[in-house]
Amino acid sequence: MLSIALAGKPNAGKSTFYSAATRAEVDVANYPFTTIDANRGVTHVRTDCPCLDRDERCGNDNCHDGKRYVPVELLDVAGLVPGAHEGKGLGNQFLDELTNADVIVNVVDASGATDEKGEPVEPGSHDPLDDVDFIESEMDLWLAGIVDRNWESVERKSRSPEFDMDEALADMLTGFGATQADVQAVLRGLDYPDDPMAWTDEDREALARDVRRRTKPIVVVANKADVASEGNVERLLALDKPVIPATAQGELALRKGAEAGAVDYDPGDESFGVVGEVSDAQRELLDGLRDTVAEYGGTGVQAALDYAVYDLLDHLTAYPVQDASKWTDAKGNVLPDAFLLPRGSTPVDLAYAVHSDIGDGYLHAVDARSSREISDSYELAEGDVVKIVSTAK
Ligand SMILES: Nc1nc2c(ncn2[C@@H]2O[C@H](COP(=O)(O)OP(=O)(O)OP(=O)(O)O)[C@@H](O)[C@H]2O)c(=O)[nH]1
Incomplete structure (x- = not known):
């Protein structure tokens, strides 16, 4: 949630x-x-x-x-x-x-x-x-403190030939809710030295501030x-x-x-x-x-x-149903569930949100408004009512 x-x-x-x-x-x-x-x-x-x-x-x-x-x-x-x-x-x-x-x-x-x-x-x-x-600024400084305290581990990792800055920073910031994609996007906007040893306090503060803005x-x-x-x-x-x-x-x-x-x-x-x-x-x-x-x-x-x-998280609401004409679940409840998903989500993402264990059981999805099958890459819109067809019972 x-x-x-x-x-x-x-x-x-x-x-x-x-x-x-x-x-x-x-x-x-x-x-x-x-x-x-x-x-x-x-x-x-x-x-x-x-x-x-x-x-x-x-x-x-x-x-x-x-x-x-x-x-x-x-x-x-x-x-x-x-x-x-x-x-x-x-x-x-x-x-x-x-x-x-x-x-x-x-x-x-x-x-x-x-x-x-x-x-x-x-x-x-x-x-x-x-x-x-x-x-x-309290949030930014607090995250900057966390980055400071963990910087040594980034420096240590940088000695390995496989060192990858995005990965090392994402590892450090994952507890804060930052993904590797977030770290990559933030680093793209910053001017920073390749060698972690050469980072200044200001570099770390800028990193903390931009990660905070992006993830919170x-x-x-x-x-x-x-x-x-x-x-x-x-x-x-x-x-x-x-x-x-x-x-x-x-x-x-x-x-x-x-x-x-x-x-x-x-x-x-x-x-x-x-x-x-x-x-x-x-x-x-x-x-x-x-x-x-x-x-x-x-x-x-x-x-x-x-x-x-x-607006800020740019989510939309999608409504999975089992019966595409009545818009109900198996028990006859109309529009029983509403899921919040990031904009850009597809019927496959909705299927995973509904059944995390669906695995490769997903077959296809039907737009309940038009009763038409929708493609796996269709981008869901606010208020979409979708029947997920899967091999799951
Ligand atoms: N006039 C007015 N007073 C409000 C409003 N919202 C809260 N208050 C009053 O402001 C005071 C503080 O409200 P709280 O909700 O306890 O504030 P808080 O931010 O939780 O405070 P802490 O628990 O100390 O962090 C109370 O007396 C509330 O009744 C509002 O919209 N208008």
Whole structure:
């Protein structure tokens, strides 16, 4: 399962984001590890369900009237402070937890009411733009430290006649989620000495920075947009990087309200309605939230998760079925499964994602929309419904 990590300074709103995003308001019963431990859970990205192309909704637990929620893992990493890569505030341990993530959501407190350590300050007196850069540089410096510590082994390997720089660096960085292809792509963009002995600290830092950018892309969440000081959100949006204004607290309130039947809202909706009994205090909160939601086209929580997976990681959703005309599995469930795959994936990749042990049992695939056989090299598109024909029972 793809893994998204929340990073940010203390008090930025990571836990609120996590708790809003991982509530079991859509059925996650198929995934017994919903909460593996305190900071690892399952959330969902939202896409259009292929059942929208049919007369009837599919009725899948993860489909709300054509809004399909596809599970991904969410990690809530404890707050990072400047100097984390040197171990400040248990920073090394927390940075280490980011290793397992495919993509990072950097939760920034756009209110400007907490300093870089997350301590409350006069609202507007701290510039949230500083927090964007420090998380990135802590991650870069931390990886540079790992590269430094392991450099001797690269130097040792370089004495062998079979030495291959790509391979040696990929070996060192595989724990960080870097493949040999990643290392090759990064090295292509760098000017570096062939002999590892001749690498300078700057060479290693550049390597770490580019590998980090490639393997841990970041979307910034400008959280607490509901109480952000004048101009903060706009200045964050003007940065040359993806930034999504959000209110994690608002999302939490809406999901709780929806669970209680008081609010008509599905995660990622651009608006909400009050449909049940709410107290005066709740009504006031929801009225306040309405402005923020209207201004930013939603609470931003679902938007950030979707952006991380569909844009930054460039994934698509494919739906394997056994019956190509009814779009069902053997038990008659319509569109039972949704798989997230990197763009460029083929029906063969989908077959492996569904049956890791398929081996050479794959025969061919059928596009369930057209009922036509598709070639093994066909590049899947978002929302494809595919029947895999294999020798497997
Ligand atoms: N106004 C407003 N407050 C928020 C929002 N999100 C979180 N908060 C508040 O900000 C404070 C910190 O939120 P947390 O979710 O605990 O922050 P954290 O980043 O997990 O903090 P650490 O656990 O210390 O790393 C809490 O009082 C939240 O209620 C938001 O969108 N708007």
